[in-house]
Amino acid sequence: MLRCLVSRAIKRGLVVISIGISLHVGAADRLHVPALQSGKAVDGLLLDVTYIGSRLVVVGDRGVILLSDDQGQTWRQANSPVSVMLTGLWFIDDKIGWAVGHDGVILKTLDGGENWTLQLEGKQLNSLRIAQFQTLVDAGGDSAVPDLPLDELELYLDDALIAEEEGPTQPFLDVWFSTPQEGWVLGAYGLLLKTTDGGEHWSIYSHRLPNPDRFHLNAILATRDGLFIAGEAGMLFRSLDQGEQWEALDSPYDGSFFALAEYQNHLLALGLRGHLFISSDNGDSWDQISLATDASLTSGASVENKLMLAGLGGLVLSGEGLQALSVKSSADRRGWSAVAATLDSWVLVGEKGIKRLSIATGEVQP
Template identity: 40%
Template sequence: MFPFKSIALGLALAAGSCGAAPLVDVLDLPAARSELASRSPLLDLAQAGPRLVAVGQRGHILYSDDQGASWTQASVPVSSDLNAVQFVSASEGWAVGHDGVVLHSRDGGASWEKQLDGRQLGRLMLDFYGAQPEAGQWLEEAKRIEAEGADKPFLDLWFSDAQNGFVVGAFNLIFRTRDGGRTWEPWADRTDNPSAYHLNAIAGHGKQLFIAGEQGLLLRLDDSGERFQALTSPYQGSFFGLSVQPGLVLAHGLRGNAYRSTDEGASWTQVKTGLNSSITASARDTHGQVYLFGLTGQVLASSDNGASFQALELGQPVPVYGALAATDGSLLLVGPRGVSQRPLPTGKQE
């Protein structure tokens, strides 16, 4: 995962391993209201119909109804750092983060309810694998997670519709819902990840669904839709993100590395980015242009379905953790300084 998430994850795991506990559990503490929320660290953003929704540190969730000109803070029941957000319609959306948090919104991101947290994960796994006579290592893993408590983060999510979705995270943490998050099913035993590498990103299009993670881990959901199978990886460093579109899977990560597949992950070609810093986000606009974003503020654009990229000059570079191509032809960026907006050159919007 990229540096901000790595630092936050490291602190969370260290606190758990030494037995330290916060005075007030962040899972029981609603996110504090702050006039500076839109300028505090934010990790991801998504489109909810015409609305924009951004998530970040300390449970901050913001929404904008004027394409990012102004932001309103949402009502959130936890203060855990939030890593990713997705909406499947103008009203229905989910967000995931540290402490095993899964949040759900029914009103376009204005308010949220908690569907899952790290205090439940071990018990869910114990109940699930305990009912299977040959669960073996998965039952032992469930016991370990139960004993360690709520210190495992979810790092990304993907929903195909308002009922079906996955959440993924550290140490091969993966759960599936088939009923909009009312119940969750562990999928550790259905994921070809024997070293329990972190699952940093999940993305899909249609029936194609992929996961990317540590040490070059690349997985694809099989044709039955019931197992994530390992792909032959072209790279042994960590991947931080995925862009999946018809005819294209683009995986990006450490030290400016990006790889492209046009055959559903069967083979990969390295994409020349010219970057030395990690690529932390990607986006695609309504015209099919693909964008990659460097941690230190570089922006690259491709008009040939990710085969080649050119650098864009969009003003003062800002560190980027998440990005979205807005419908007004601009790029919305989030990072350690909150939200920023970058108008695209006219020629890049065609």
């Protein structure tokens, strides 16, 4: 059983609730062994999907990356340089994109997902953390976070040293870029990194979040009003200056959040056991939306006034408006980790591959 749940709930491992990252034997090998080409990849564990231009891109277990140029009717496998689980995707345009995953992996493509290069892996991540926190400790603090005590930075350094002993094991769980140069990745144990050169170099921002317990960070979302992060234990963070300074928001509950979504200029936070919350004031306050399900919610997408939410146990909720969501579950109860919208379909990926549903009718498409 995979031991790292979803952060869009299955996304980080399916079935287990809470990210329990285990030490992986052979992690270094998987970092440098290309993903196996397999005709069965389309039916395996898939964790994220995005639609860019006219192409669908999907990532999943064992380094699998899939492409479709016909709205998801047929799929082919792209070249992937790693065999680790890939958990998140973001494209800035129809050519340039990034994928993140376990063992500190960050991949980049310049050709719409056909080919990928390894930008960062776990050993480099561990060295980066040690070097940056050692520099900050030696300097007596970080001027960007003047209220952060020195002993807290020393704890971050201790954590980095322990991580180096454990090896390249820490996963990234989500990624977002604002431009081809500036972007963010986040993950387990409060990992937060920023780049200003398209991923060639990264800086650690973990200590800039008010997250002293190092709760896992599961999702990042940009709106026109700010940048938001959601994590376990009800953690919600907001930045109003493109990520330089972060504040913790008052959370509406103590359970984990697995995803964030925007719907008709409202912010949605998706969590455990059917917990769905909406904010109409940029995260200052939240109201719960009652749903006829106790399945954990993992992902959301919208097209105009139509909304789709996906979750564990085969759960899909769709409709026009939050008060008019119909609840369906697939007969095999396979969990969904992510959903994206194409021209006419919702494309769901998860525990046993891919499913397409008509946006207009909700019916399964071949």
